[in-house]
């Protein structure tokens with residue numbers, strides 16, 4: 001790291017993150033380079049953001065082109081990249097109108113507003129949104145209040161009322177939590193931050209059925225699972241349930257901040273002028289970047305490659321001594337370690353070896369590699385994980 005960088009970070013930034021001891025200065029494809037010129041293989045993609053790799057030519061090119069034309073005019077005027085992007089997002093997902101924002105948390109804020117307003121519209125005066133233990137929806141107060149594992153922090157209270165949490169992946173518990181006040185069920189189809197836990201088809205089908213019977217909305221938070229990560233453009237496409245509202249962010253801009261909340265075609269327009277807004281949302285640069293991402297990812301060959309490489313990685317990982325299970329779909333993988341192993345220590349060991357990973361829980365290594373990862377790079381990652389495990393166990 002550059003001399004003094006850590007000290008200045010501590011003095012001038014709020015200390016809300018535990019950063020690893022490395023300063024990255026450049027990225028290309030699946031590779032990152034630190035301040036000393038050392039090369040790393042990125043298996044995290046900036047938490048599933050740089051899914052096309054670092055400085056992917058379509059994204060960087062679109063940003064450079066648009067930055068020279070028009071950076072920002074606000075949502076008081078028309079710009080074409082935003083409309084192109086909305087059309088593409090809508091027609092390639094659930095078909096209704098899109099609201100743009102700048103992050104995953106904001107996309108969920110919009111979904112919460114849609115759910116509440118929709119509930120009021122059918123006479124539910126005190127709407128309640130059902131959420132699941134372990135799910136993560138973001139850090140703004142609405143999204144935070146919808147995140148059972150974080151909303152209990154008394155130092156940050158009071159939280160937003162109107163959320164009811166229920167056990168993860170428990171269809172009977174979900175049915176019991178459902179009632180006349182239920183405005184929506186908000187869920188991640190595969191839990192990301194919790195450590196990569198897919199929701200069973202039975203729970204998804206139960207949620208869909210309960211919502212259909214009552215008129216409540218099924219909201220899928222695809223902020224982490226979306227934009228190709230699981231080997232289909234959206235995770236829901238590989239399940240039996242189609243949501244009424246879908247939220248996306250992270251990979252959508254390929255590294256540029258953008259989020260979106262999409263309504264289904266049958267739900268149509270719920271929010272009206274004055275109900276919601278954002279100064280920056282879907283500005284020409286972010287919208288152009290996202291269009292470039294969708295044009296690249298939304299191709300059968302690319303999506304097939306994500307599924308194939310994910311299958312290949314899982315298979316190789318399961319052969320490694322010390323790995324108990326591999327969860328997830330496509331290139332969204334949670335690597336469960338034997339009880340004696342500490343995933344955080346393995347993560348640190350891997351960084352030393354030049355591999356960027358993350359450990360969302362003490363027994364799990366999370367891999368969210370860029371889609372451009374080669375077979376050789378994937379194999380080198382598995383070899384490094386195996387060597388790291390051997391090292392942790394006291395070998396060399």
Ligand SMILES: *Cc1c(COP(=O)(O)O)cnc(C)c1O
Nearest residue numbers: 103104105136137138192223224
């Ligand atoms: C990351 C994430 C969010 C929050 O996104 P931000 O852009 O950090 O606000 C919300 N939901 C899920 C599932 C996520 O993985």
